[in-house]
Amino acid sequence: MLARAKLVWPRVRLVLSVALLAWLLHSVHWSRILPHHHGTLRLLFVASVIGLAAVLLSVLRWQRVLIALGRPMRLAVLVRMYFASLFVSNFLPSTVGGDIVRVTWLRRRSGLGDAVASVVLERLTGWIVLPFITLIGLLSNPQLLNLGSPSRIAIAIALCTLFGLVVIVGLATWMEPKPSDEGGTIRSVVSAVRYGIVRFSASPRSVVEVLLVSMAYQLTVVVTALAVADALGLGLSLTVMLAFVPAVAIVQVFPLTIGGLGLREGAFVLFLHPLGVSTSQAVALGLMIYLVNLLVSLLGGPAFALGSDRKQEEAVGI
Numbered sequence: 001m002l003a004r005a006k007l008v009w010p011r012v013r014l015v016l017s018v019a020l021l022a023w024l025l026h027s028v029h030w031s032r033i034l035p036h037h038h039g040t041l042r043l044l045f046v047a048s049v050i051g052l053a054a055v056l057l058s059v060l061r062w063q064r065v066l067i068a069l070g071r072p073m074r075l076a077v078l079v080r081m082y083f084a085s086l087f088v089s090n091f092l093p094s095t096v097g098g099d100i101v102r103v104t105w106l107r108r109r110s111g112l113g114d115a116v117a118s119v120v121l122e123r124l125t126g127w128i129v130l131p132f133i134t135l136i137g138l139l140s141n142p143q144l145l146n147l148g149s150p151s152r153i154a155i156a157i158a159l160c161t162l163f164g165l166v167v168i169v170g171l172a173t174w175m176e177p178k179p180s181d182e183g184g185t186i187r188s189v190v191s192a193v194r195y196g197i198v199r200f201s202a203s204p205r206s207v208v209e210v211l212l213v214s215m216a217y218q219l220t221v222v223v224t225a226l227a228v229a230d231a232l233g234l235g236l237s238l239t240v241m242l243a244f245v246p247a248v249a250i251v252q253v254f255p256l257t258i259g260g261l262g263l264r265e266g267a268f269v270l271f272l273h274p275l276g277v278s279t280s281q282a283v284a285l286g287l288m289i290y291l292v293n294l295l296v297s298l299l300g301g302p303a304f305a306l307g308s309d310r311k312q313e314e315a316v317g318i
Contacts, residue, residue, distance in 0.1 A: 222241050
């Protein structure tokens with residue numbers, strides 16, 4: 001039964017994503033939204049450049065995690081792996097997500113335990129930072145606390161995320177960690193994650209370094225969204241984006257559609273409607289942010305096509 005579900009679910013996600021994309025595109029009045037001047041293209045180009053910078057910061061965060069685990073890795077190698085994983089996540093409708101690509105390629109160099117631990121910890125540090133950015137954005141602009149349901153939902157998302165992280169870290173520190181590089185079972189993966197969390201938390205300096213890079217990465221993502229909003233002429237402030245972009249990022253990770261299609265746009269509609277942003281504008285914002293991410297992830301196409309060959313990388317000095 002479980003094997004059948006694994007085969008069917010990717011197809012369901014693909015059909016749902018295509019249907020939602022068709023509906024989303026139909027619901028946006030592009031001629032009314034996109035300003036008719038060259039400044040729009042310049043801002044979208046700027047957003048793409050900032051988005052690229054955000055990806056590079058995410059790679060740097062991954063490298064700092066690996067250093068904390070005692071597995072230093074050259075940045076050029078990790079950049080190649082990361083961009084290939086982005087390409088998989090955004091363009092291939094499979095259950096083998098980008099993070100699995102990273103684990104598979106990195107495993108050949110560091111072993112399964114550290115590969116899994118590094119990818120999971122790199123993700124977890126982002127989830128630590130996101131709720132705090134949302135809360136900072138709300139508190140820095142008290143008017144955002146009086147939007148009714150959107151305000152309460154954003155706060156609930158932030159607090160629930162923090163609570164979930166506390167539970168995960170608590171369980172990880174309570175259970176005895178054991179590194180495991182044998183097999184690919186769920187048990188060995190969970191054991192590797194526990195092992196990584198305990199090793200990582202044993203170095204407070206490394207924790208601070210990773211969290212600082214993670215904060216810089218997430219703030220860059222917010223600025224990317226702000227540039228897209230400016231390109232669409234929405235006139236949204238930085239505090240608005242600080243409050244709601246991280247909450248949207250949390251919502252869109254639920255694996256219901258490919259690339260968070262529909263979830264991201266629906267969240268923007270919910271959060272921005274009280275601020276005078278129409279449904280069409282909010283949907284356009286979500287789609288344009290997705291488009292910027294797609295353009296950046298295209299850089300990973302060649303890396304994914306070539307695959308991971310350690311001997312070739314060492315031959316050219318990567």
